[in-house]
Structure formats: structure tokens, C-alpha cells
Amino acid sequence: MGKLLGALADWYQRRQQLQKPWTQQRYVALDIETTGLDPKKHQVLSIAWMSIEPPVMHTGSAQYHVFSHGQELELGQSPTIHGLTRQDFLHSSEPRQTYAMLSRALSGAVLVCHHKGMDWRFLKHIEKQYFVNFRPLGIFDTLAFEKNSMFKDLSNPPQKGQLTLNACRLRHGLPNYTSHHALTDTLSCAELFLAQAFKFSGNDATTRELIDFAR
Template sequence: MLKKFMNKIRKNSLKDKNFEYLFNEPPKDEYVCLDCETTGLNPKKDEILSIGAVIIKKNKILMRDTLNIFVKPSKGINSASIKIHQIRPVDLENASEPKEAIFKLLEFIGNRPIIGYYIKFDIAIISKYTKEYIGISLPNHQIEVSSMYFKTIKRRSEYEFVDLKFDTIMKELDIPELGKHDALNDALMTSMIFLKLKDKAPANTTFYTG
């Protein structure tokens, strides 16, 4: 009830009614898995440098439906952050303007639920842009794969530690590692995590976190 009320408020706040489709009922058994590479870990002040996304439909990753965009930052990127995301200034020479990139992303996502690893960060930083361009934060349902993994682990007590690092989850699920710190590769690996866990989670588990 609360979510419906909040979505009604968001829908009324849209600057452009062409984006009302974001509030439509999502298609059955379709998801989008996405990942962002950013200048830092503060969504309020940092910027998106690249976005990778793939569509999952009926337990299959649609490799023909991928999105891989470099995004032009408002200022130069520092050498410390390059060591983390490995995106160099030369990689951004033909990057898209932020508004163009975000609109392409919204068109790609549609009203599908969004899957990710610590997806709240990605949603928060994307929403910084969508609030500016269309007046609202991203309204799509969110599915957190680390939460899915946690719910499948059998623990001897509720206090037992569970390692939720991305590398650990990949290793435990025997998923091949693609190139790291590449938004599209990260989205693909996260998609494989989701598909491995989708049928393992308890029957009463809800995947939606937002």
C-alpha cells in the first residue's frame, strides 16, 4: 500500500510524461542486471563513468540485448580512482553526455526489476541524474544478489558470519570470472549469480528490496 502511494507521488512528479512507462506492471520473468563504474563511492558528489546492463528473460541472459555506455564526467578523473575502475581519460574521449546516457539506460531498463550487487549504491547514483532530468528517482523494483545468497546459506546460529564479498560468492557458486571493474562484465557475472540463486532461495523469499 505504501509503495503504491509513493509511486503515485513519484508519477505525479514526472517532468516528462513519456516516462510513465516506468510505473507499468513489469513483464513476467524479465529482469535487467546492471552495474556502474563511478568516480567514487559517494553518490551525492561522485559521477558515473560507465554503465553496463543485460536483460534476463526466462532464466536466460540475452547476450544480444546488452548496454555498455561510457559517460562523460563534469571534470577530470584522478589517478587514484583510475587504479580502481581502470577507466582512463582516453576511454572517455567519445563518451556520451550524462543526459543521453541516462535516457538510453531508462529505455533499456523499461519497467523491469533491476538486479545488482549492492544495488542500492547504483540506484542512488543513477537516481541523482534521473531526479535532475525527469524529476524522480528510479522507481523500479530492486533485487540484491548478496541478500539472495545470504538466505541460501545454512548457518548453525543467527550470529554465524557469512562472507558476502563478490569474489567469495562467485567462488562458492562456481561461476567463471570475467574481467573485473568492467561494468558490462560485472553485470554479466551478477546475472549468473542471480540465475544460480533464483531457484535455491527459500520458497517464501521475496527478491524485491525496493
């Protein structure tokens, strides 16, 4: 009975939190670079995240971590992969400690990412692998938000390349960042989120309304 009451209290508290104006909420923008799309087969190379309290992006809070997985990554003919060099992999973070930090950062915050499907899939796999819990209040997907905003006509679906992070940013008048890197992409995602959210509702929407539009 105690666990049930605790779960109900937690649900109610989270529900109330999401009724706040979106500008009074804390967000965490995140980007993950991996060796592939399947978390059961592929590995996380690097991860970055940063807190946002609209309209402020707390760049000083940004975290960036690289994982070597105990071995030197084979880069083949390319000097880099996802903006990482062999030198980067010599300074690997400890995964369990890193993901524990991310878990604390996401507690009581809304996760912001560009392509929820991939990022959340990897985070759920990490939960099982490292025995951590990621419990954000909700998830804001900048890709889904842009798709819902710009391509409402089902007879005119988005063309290839129109929903990339940079393509979405350009439509909002944001600069094009050429480097493909977890920390740069986290900053890019955070800027895009703020541009989308303010354009959507100014200061008026609740956090729940904003999240629901980005499903």
C-alpha cells in the same frame, strides 16, 4: 480524481505482474562504477546493463557507457580506474540520453544488482539531476540474497570478503572474472542472479517471493 484512479490502476497492474512465476518475468542486470560512495560528492564513471528473460541472458542487448564529465579524468599513478583508461574517456556518452535509455529498459522489468544500497542511491540522485524516472517493478539484490541464504545464523555473520561479487559466484560454481569493469560485472551479476534464483525455487516461486527473499 483521474490521477488517483490512474495511480491505483498502475499499482494493481504492477502487483499482478509480480505474482507471475519469476521465470516469466523480464529482468535488467546493472552495474555502476563511480569515483566514490556518495552520489552528492562523487561521479558515475561508467554504467552497463543487460536484459534477462530466464534462462536467457540477452548479451546482444547489453549497453555500456562511459562518462568523462567534460574533462579528462585524473588517473594519478594508475593507468586505469575501474578498468577504464584515458582512451576510454575520449569516447564519452551523453548522460541524459543514456539515462533515458536506461529508464525505458527498466520499465516493466525487475532491476538486478549486487549491492542495492549503493546502485539505487546513485540512480535516485540521477533522477533528480537529469529529470528521468527509474521505475522497475522491484529490485533483486544478489548480495542480500546470498547473505540471507548463507548466513542465517546471526552468531556467525559473514566475514570480510565473503559477500563480494566474485566470492558469491564461486560458492555457486561460477568462474572468477578478474577484470573489474562495469560490463563484466553486469554479466557476472546476471549469471549469479540466475544461479541463485534457480537454486532457490527452480521454476516455482513468484517474482514477489524471489524479491522478498533478497531484501
